[in-house]
Amino acid sequence: MSVFNRLATFLGLRAILLTSFTALSAVSGVAHADLTVDITGVGSNLYPIAIAPFANEDTAQxxxxxxxxxDLQNSGRFSNINAGGQPVSESDSVDLAGWKGKGADAFVGGSVNKLANGDYDVRFRLYDTVKQQSLGGLALTSSQANLRMTAHKISDFIYQKLLGVRGAFATRLSYVQRVGNRYQLKISDSDGQNEHIALSSPEPIISPAWSPDGTKVAYVSFERKKPIVYVHDLPTGQRVMISDQKGNNSAPAWSPDGKHLAVALTITGNTQIYLVNADGSGLRRLSQTGGIDTEPSFSPDGQSVYFTSDRGGQPQIYKMSVQGESAGAAQRVTFHGSYNTSPQVSPDGKYLAYISRVGGAFKLYEQDLSTGDATGLTDTVHDESPTFAANGQYILYATESGGRAVLAAVSVDGATHQVLSVKGGDVSHPSWGPFMQ
Known part of the structure; x- marks a missing residue:
C-alpha cells in the first residue's frame, strides 16, 4: 500500500492536516516517463467514427x-472504425454512404502542411455519414511544439459537434511525482502526455490548484520546512508567496473570478477557512468554529464555499456564504455516510464529488446537490483528491491500483474508467485545469 493510502486508513481531519505533510516524504522514487492511459471500462452506446490519416501528416513529429x-477512444464515448492507411484530406471527395456501410456514423479527413516559417497549417473536416452532410471543420496554425494541443482542439470540436457537450481534451493536468529524492510538480496534456516540470524541490509539494484562466497553479510547498502556499505563474515560471502565516498554511482553492483564494490556516491553533487576495493581501477569516474546518472549494458562481468540518463530531461537508459564517451559519451538505471529505463542485454547480469512508474503504462519491442523492463511482478503496474536468463529464482522482499510487478518471455516470500511471512509480495530488482561454 502506498503512503498516500496508508494515510487514508486512519484518516481523521487532524491526520489530514498534520500527518499528510510529512508522510509524503516516504513515497518511493519513480522513473521519469509520460503518464500512460489504460481504459478499464467503457460506456454503452458508443458513437462509431472513422478518422482517416491526415494528408502529409508524416511531415510533422x-x-x-x-x-x-x-482522445475519442479514451473518452469512453466513441468507437474507432478502421479507416485504413490511405490519407484523406479535408478537400477530398468522400464516399459517405460507403463509410456508413462500413459502420461509421461520422468520418474525419484532414491535412497537415508545413509553412515557410516552420509552423504547420492543420485543417480537417467532420462529416455525418447518416445525414450525408458536412458538420464543418477548422483551419489551425500551430507551432511544432503545440501540435499535440492542436490535435486535442480537433478532438474537442468533434466531441461537441457529435455529442452536444464541449470537449475537454485541450485542457491540462497537474500532479505531483517523486523522482529520486526530489518532488516534482508536473504539468501535462489531458491525456498525460507532453509533460514538463513546473517546480522541483527536495521537500514535499502538495495540493496544486489551477487558476480559472489556466495560467497559474497554487500549491503548498515545504521547502522552508513548513507548509507555505505559493502561486506559480506557468508562462514565466515566477511565483508569489501567498500565505506564510503561523502554523500550517494549506488547501488553496481559487475563486471563480481568480481574484481570491480560500486557504486553511492554523493561526488560532485549530484549522479554519480564510479568504486571501490573489497577491497575498487582505486576509479574512470565513469559518468560525472551535473544531477543524479545511479543504475549501468554491461554488461555480463564487457565492459559496464548500469545506470539510468535524464540528458535528465526524468529518462532513458543509457550505457557507463567501462572506463567511458571520453572515450566517454554515449548512451541512452530506448526510450519506458518517465520514465524508474533499469536496469538489462540478462546473455546472449540480454535483458534488467527495471521498466517503465506507466500511473502512475510501471511495469516490458523487452527490446530486438538488436531491441529495449520493452514488459511489468507483470500485477502488483508497481514493483521494477528486477534481472535475472543465466540461463536468469526468472526475480525476488519486487512488491505488496494482499496489501502486496512480491517477484515475471516471465518467460522471460511472460507466467509463481510466487509469493513468507512470511505470514503476507513484503519482498523486491531481488537479484538472480549466478550459484554455
Missing part, C-alpha cells in the same frame, strides 16, 4: 489523426 483517435 506528432501524428494528428492518431492523437484524435486516442
Amino acid at each position: 506528432a501524428q494528428i489523426s492518431a492523437i484524435v483517435r486516442a
Whole structure:
C-alpha cells in the first residue's frame, strides 16, 4: 500500500492536516516517463467514427489523426472504425454512404502542411455519414511544439459537434511525482502526455490548484520546512508567496473570478477557512468554529464555499456564504455516510464529488446537490483528491491500483474508467485545469 493510502486508513481531519505533510516524504522514487492511459471500462452506446490519416501528416513529429483517435477512444464515448492507411484530406471527395456501410456514423479527413516559417497549417473536416452532410471543420496554425494541443482542439470540436457537450481534451493536468529524492510538480496534456516540470524541490509539494484562466497553479510547498502556499505563474515560471502565516498554511482553492483564494490556516491553533487576495493581501477569516474546518472549494458562481468540518463530531461537508459564517451559519451538505471529505463542485454547480469512508474503504462519491442523492463511482478503496474536468463529464482522482499510487478518471455516470500511471512509480495530488482561454 502506498503512503498516500496508508494515510487514508486512519484518516481523521487532524491526520489530514498534520500527518499528510510529512508522510509524503516516504513515497518511493519513480522513473521519469509520460503518464500512460489504460481504459478499464467503457460506456454503452458508443458513437462509431472513422478518422482517416491526415494528408502529409508524416511531415510533422506528432501524428494528428492518431492523437484524435486516442482522445475519442479514451473518452469512453466513441468507437474507432478502421479507416485504413490511405490519407484523406479535408478537400477530398468522400464516399459517405460507403463509410456508413462500413459502420461509421461520422468520418474525419484532414491535412497537415508545413509553412515557410516552420509552423504547420492543420485543417480537417467532420462529416455525418447518416445525414450525408458536412458538420464543418477548422483551419489551425500551430507551432511544432503545440501540435499535440492542436490535435486535442480537433478532438474537442468533434466531441461537441457529435455529442452536444464541449470537449475537454485541450485542457491540462497537474500532479505531483517523486523522482529520486526530489518532488516534482508536473504539468501535462489531458491525456498525460507532453509533460514538463513546473517546480522541483527536495521537500514535499502538495495540493496544486489551477487558476480559472489556466495560467497559474497554487500549491503548498515545504521547502522552508513548513507548509507555505505559493502561486506559480506557468508562462514565466515566477511565483508569489501567498500565505506564510503561523502554523500550517494549506488547501488553496481559487475563486471563480481568480481574484481570491480560500486557504486553511492554523493561526488560532485549530484549522479554519480564510479568504486571501490573489497577491497575498487582505486576509479574512470565513469559518468560525472551535473544531477543524479545511479543504475549501468554491461554488461555480463564487457565492459559496464548500469545506470539510468535524464540528458535528465526524468529518462532513458543509457550505457557507463567501462572506463567511458571520453572515450566517454554515449548512451541512452530506448526510450519506458518517465520514465524508474533499469536496469538489462540478462546473455546472449540480454535483458534488467527495471521498466517503465506507466500511473502512475510501471511495469516490458523487452527490446530486438538488436531491441529495449520493452514488459511489468507483470500485477502488483508497481514493483521494477528486477534481472535475472543465466540461463536468469526468472526475480525476488519486487512488491505488496494482499496489501502486496512480491517477484515475471516471465518467460522471460511472460507466467509463481510466487509469493513468507512470511505470514503476507513484503519482498523486491531481488537479484538472480549466478550459484554455
